[in-house]
Amino acid sequence: MENMQNVETSQTVNPFALPADRGALTPAEARAMFRSGLAVPTAGWSRGYAQANLMIVPRELAFDVLLFAQRNPKPCPILGVLDAGEVTGPLLAGGDIRTDVPRYTVYLDGQKVAEPTYISEYWRDDLVTFIVGCSFTFESALREGGISVAHIDQNVNVPMYKTNVRCEPAGSISGPLVVSMRPIPASRVADAVRITSRYPAVHGAPVHVGNPAELGIGDLGRPDFGDPVQIPEGHIPVFWACGVTPQAAVMESRPALAIGHAPGHMLITDARDSDYLVP
């Protein structure tokens, strides 16, 4: 209760002042906290529940976005779509897509203009919401497999990088593959591949292991989104396709209005991580 009170009045919460039990919150409880204004990265929240990226575009762009996702399923695994004007759905039962994500990014004509905690003022009845899988889903599985996740341990946002790999375009939409990076002990890289490949609906196996230069990443210490993490001795940087990719691509097409989540500040859905596990 004290926690909730603290949260409700906070618009600029220090990421280290997280609720101690954030991993035990239900998705509905977590969304209620974000609806109340809490604006923090969601790694480690609502353990066992799938987190998701957002991409909200006008209806006229929706086919191109959905086709882009179909052609680039590793970075853009679609978990659900809210039809034009819909603000809730089975992935966020009782929720509201305009308020329930901790922080959004608003683009006008492809330019970032705001990172608000609500998007009610931008809402239009022709907006279609794409809910895109997030690699946070397999982080629980990695940790259960005894592989620690650096950005959770270091209490920062996952580092994300634009690469020199181009996605397959679709209509007006094209852009670079964006990846997230996790340092993995050399002896556990094969296990990390094996574990994450069982979650094809949420980015699946890594796209690259060990050589950031080949992806066009000059300095791991300067991610394009999120925070840098310390890479322990003997750890290899491993790269997974990232759900910020559709956001980066939509930006290149400069629609009048587009809205994403703020990197690392995800929608916490009612789907369980295990719903996306394949045998």
Place this chain on the structure above:
Amino acid sequence: MENMQNVETSQTVNPFALPADRGALTPAEARAMFRSGLAVPTAGWSRGYAQANLMIVPRELAFDVLLFAQRNPKPCPILGVLDAGEVTGPLLAGGDIRTDVPRYTVYLDGQKVAEPTYISEYWRDDLVTFIVGCSFTFESALREGGISVAHIDQNVNVPMYKTNVRCEPAGSISGPLVVSMRPIPASRVADAVRITSRYPAVHGAPVHVGNPAELGIGDLGRPDFGDPVQIPEGHIPVFWACGVTPQAAVMESRPALAIGHAPGHMLITDARDSDYLVP
């Protein structure tokens, strides 16, 4: 050569006058025969290559169709999409979607008006082609696993049935789940499930085993599409989601123009069945 000559002049080929080596033809060779007018079901053709269902609709309906597929991935696994007006693509290199399928079904305002061997006369620059996975892909794997496929053995088209299960709608598109049926020896049903579940991109595991009445199928001897097959003693009817489903759904929305393949008369693609195998 004699075979080819026979084929080129034939518009109503007897299905039993198939080329003896049809399983050994490359996809390009098979498509060339269909382009020349051969109009037969494609089960057993171009062994090892993925066959596909077609759904061609005007651009204005394309988002709803793609969203319908996203929401109903078991019956509607999208293998590829040709953008508005495109007639070829990587799944049919050097081919032409207007001529390379053995037989099409043309619908005007939701009514079937023709089953031509070409659709050139209906083509418009705003038509978007959806190439949808087909259960024929896993039939090779079943046969390699020692499970015979009745409709291939009996040299008929696979039997398909509309069910009483409704798909999840998307925009203007809604309709029933359509299933294909294969009789499987009771001792091999578990193997058939295991083998086909490794092909999630082409309908995957069965949706139902053994009780047609529960799907609203009154008489297995009277399929809604394709041909009846004899069910041997001791065999169980096993039902897989079928790629005719999007066609059945689009029909309910009565677009001015829509074109599908004729049931069982598939597009033979350049993708290998093994491309869709998961570990």
